[in-house]
Amino acid sequence: MDIEETAVKARAFSYFRAATIDQALDAHARAGDDARFIAGGQSLVPALSLRLQAPRLLIDITHIDELRGVRREGGYLRIGALTRHCEMLSEPLIAEFAPLLRAAAPFVAHPAIRNRGTFGGSVALADPASEFPAMTLALDAEIEIAGATGTRRVKADDFFIDLFETALQPGELITAVYVPLFKADQRFAFDELARRRGDYAMVGCGMLATCTGKRIDDIRISFFSVGNTPTRVKGAEATLIGSGLDAERIAAAQAALEGDLAPPDSDEVPPAMRLHLARVLLGRLLGRLGEGA
Amino acid sequence: MSGFDETKLDDADETVRVRFVVNGRKVACEVAPRETLVDCLRNTLELTGTHAGCEMGACGACLVQLDGRAVHSCLMFAVQADGANISTIEGLTESGVIADLQAEFHRRNALQCGFCTPGMLVNAQELLSQVAQPSRGEIRDALSGNYCRCTGYEAIVDAIDAVAKARSEGGGTT
Known part of the structure; x- marks a missing residue:
């Protein structure tokens, strides 16, 4: 086996640069759906190089x-x-x-x-x-x-x-x-906890609240790096709606996370630690949201 | 306007002709669709200043400028770059645009083995083109995708910091 064959590289595929959405969809269908669309490719190219994916056809959509x-x-x-x-x-x-x-x-x-x-x-x-x-x-x-x-x-x-x-x-x-569209009566906050900037977060969170004065009329809070999908924490959201952001409310929202999140087992960040970090992060972000009110 | 030619599916490893401008020169070459840009630059065009490290976008050794912006040449296939304007460390060196960065890296021993240096320089040039006076924190943040296993980064941050100050004062480095 020569070095070319042992190198970690993508399996051979055909390449098609689509000019329109219709061309891209048509090409996908004609490859029997054994195809992938590529845009930035910043996750797809490593997946192809590691042969986690090996389509027959790569459809470049960046010129559409x-x-x-x-x-x-x-x-x-x-x-x-x-x-x-x-x-x-x-x-x-x-x-x-x-x-x-x-x-x-x-x-x-x-x-x-x-x-x-x-x-x-x-x-x-x-x-x-x-x-x-x-x-x-x-x-x-x-x-x-x-x-x-x-x-x-x-x-x-x-x-x-x-x-x-x-x-x-x-x-x-x-x-x-x-x-x-973001409105005048809305506030937002975002942050994440990572070991190094640019690394995947151990826990991350963003939120958008609609307020009347200090009262929260509506809030949507979404976490990432806490499970199989990005996750809205509806229990925590419910504790906050209709009230102001005092220390008691924030503590109640933090406590509600236990019912909202079920972090997976992981050696790097055990579930209890991830839940703790989620509470810490939620507290910080709600504090910032309150300061802006 | 041409659609997709189904017969292409049967010759997946057939090479295709791509054309781009590399370091100011028009280049045409034959590549297999699965050939990454870094492999094309190094093996076909023999521009070996661009280094292939992790080949999955983590280490930053393969950074080049694509249409003026720093990108990982391991995270794209050469066919995707068809029609693009590419500058590698060789071109940036030849044109003199990073001469001050290179001199400052040299002066401050901001490299030892040199494997990461081309990527560091491309990224430093990108940062300084976006932010005239970055703080040390911003420099560190910008370098978070460039691994150096020799220097401990401090001298690299020093060098970029010094060049940023010198450039914004309009003079050369001391």
Whole structure:
């Protein structure tokens, strides 16, 4: 066996650069769904190199103009699937109308990864340790999906099903994510705990609250790195709605996490430690949210 | 506009022709679709200054500039770069744009074995093109995806810090 064969590299595949969504969907179908769409490829290329995936066909969607751009559409900000992580940091519309995503963006991997990785790709992969998929939950976002039968929109609440499993069917493609526009009576907070900046978080959390003065009328809190999917903590949310953010309320929300989260066994971060870190992080973020009120 | 040609599925390892501009020169080469950009640069174009380390986007040794921005050449296939403008450490050296960084790395012993250095320099140049006066914390944060197993990073941060200050004062490094 020569060195070429022993090297850790992708299995041979064909490559097709699609110019339109229809071309991309058609190519996927004609490969008998033994195909993968590639955009930024920052997770897919290592998966191919390690042969965790070995499709016959790679469909490059990065030259499809329809998947680009960030713009207002009704009460939503439409974020094109190909929006790169670095654009989440630099795009003024994101900072103004989806500031929670702007706050999360610096925590996504490293600068060079952010130059290639795409927002749609991150949501499609649904890595439970990733920032953006979890934030779509906190934002009550909707994911626009193109498939053979047309385009549909799925609520983030219904999108994440299990470990790396989403509502996406074989051959379907995320075209955009719709985020309700940030309003004057809303507040947000984001942070994560990682051993080193840029590493996967041991626990991360983002939240979006709608307030009247100091009273919380509605709040959505989403955690990542706590289980098989990004996770909303509805028990904790319920303890907070209708009241102000005093120490007692915050403690009640922290206590509710025990019923909301069931962290998996892990040698690196045992479940009890992860739950503890989640409580600490929730307390910090609610404190910050209260200071802003 | 051409759609997908199904016959392509049967010749997955057939090479395809890609064209890009590398270090200011137009280049055309034949690559298999599964060939990563770093392998193409090193093996086909013999630009071995770009280093293949972890080959999964963790170590940062393979960073190059793609259309002006730092990217991992191990995290893309050469076919994806068709039509792009690429600068490797060789081109950045030749053009002189990072001469001050290189001199400062040298002066402060910000390298020992040198394996990480091309990636460090590409990333440092990226940082300084985005943020004129980064704090030491920002420099460390920007380098979080570049592994160095020799220096302990301190001298690297020093060197970038010194160049940032010198550049923003409009002069050269001391």
